[in-house]
Amino acid sequence: MSRSNGAGLAVLVPGGGGQLGRDLVAVGDALGDRVEVVAPSSAELDITEPGAVVEAVADLAAGAAQAGRRAVVVNAAAYTAVDAAEENEEAAFAVNADGPRVLAAVCSSRGVPLVHVSTDYVFSGDAARPYEPGDPLGPRSAYGRTKVAGEDAVLGSGALAWVVRTAWLYGASGRNFVNTMIELESTRDTLSVVDDQVGSPTYSADLARGLLELAGRIATGQGPRSTVLHYTNSGETTWCGLARAVFSELGADPQRVRPCATEEFPRPAPRPTYSVLSTASWTEAGLPSPRPWRDALTAFFADVRAQDSTARR
Template identity: 70%
Template structure:
């Protein structure tokens, strides 16, 4: 994986994917510098500001950040690229706060893409399985019709449109069911509930693919390296998730197993029995064929990744 010579800006850098991407890029840069004599263009220079440092809804701040990235890249001989991990991801809260969700998930990417376009900086923008209706019976391909059923999904779909219509050299990477060390996620919730409850019920009629943020970050870094080498994929929308598929119920049982707890303590229930403010896709498995066809390394199977997550030192 060619990553030397990259200058990366990661809005949303303190979230699950952003923090893992920053850590991985920093590690790659240090390893590269240790193995070389030094000089312009070597290593990976990553800046990963959180929303408190870089609010993607603030146009002036975005333009300044992208301009600084381009200048820093020129001075060091590196290739500049933006990987946008900033997002409003509170799915249920978005139902009553769609204005704010739209600002972060649609207006923010529009401003970011415009800034990247004017400075000729490539952009990789993260999106979600929620842009689909979730009523399919086979893994979704990038070109399948969108049909978001939640405010969160609508705002993310609008963000995709803004990026793809901006004129920027941009790629959309959709993923699903992300978990990692930063922020709140399903794995952390199940880990907490295992300590608090004797049994719990988890929906067994929603299917998707868990994705470890560390694995996704590695894939994004590989994509950035390909773009820097002038070999960016011809397809501008890609799907990148862990391998395979499962239900939230089976995912929860796997988490209990990794914790050394009895998975039988997790009971199945239906979506109807566990209503939420925002409708969830019944089937949101994403096909990773576009990712592998682009010559990018597929992520490992979700169950293998979950084990590695719990085994991390």
């Protein structure tokens, strides 16, 4: 977060137990006294419960005012079990749409800005170029439909709100594709990974830094004109390409990862064939350009090694 943002920032992060929430806390801690991040888990703060949300946002606003900070909410709470959502769309809708609606209404009433994190799954995935924020939406899965509903709820609430879409998120904590590949490298001689789905892998720590930078600018009245932004690490690859890059970082032979077609691994929820998000809206807003996904992956491994070394001391 740039030092030009003046007074300190107080950030409430619903969904703080997830990989993004944990990275928002870590990045906030690294910024020292300039940022205070409070990140309750979904068990500690259920955003579908109006009373709990009213209390949490009121506490945020009061604490920020007392400490001379500016308050912002960054919503990282989400139902992200894409396949399970096909049979449990009502449950996914509660978290991905009803919850953001409640959160936005409370933020609006309290005058607290809101940043809501969304996904590439709001698009159909059949584009031939990176998606811009204003491109037509066309979700093909229950998960995608619930995330569209959440975006609509936030942007139509009257709150001072922004939606930030991201994609292919991975981090040190929780289950994600990169951590799964790390596990499989040690247990499989070879493995087959889909090579006909294209996207932009995104390190959750990078997204966290970007979100806090955005929150700081919003808090000082310098928020972007566009209320929908895209943030991913730059460049694109396939799942197979990402898996091979993980193997390379581990010092393993990337050719042990064999390409295959989506049809060979049918899933309940359809996946976008092409879901690269253009980050032009992000950089045009004057926000720092995301680094290339390959550089971010290398940084992820360096960060994990550093954390492991610290934990062993």
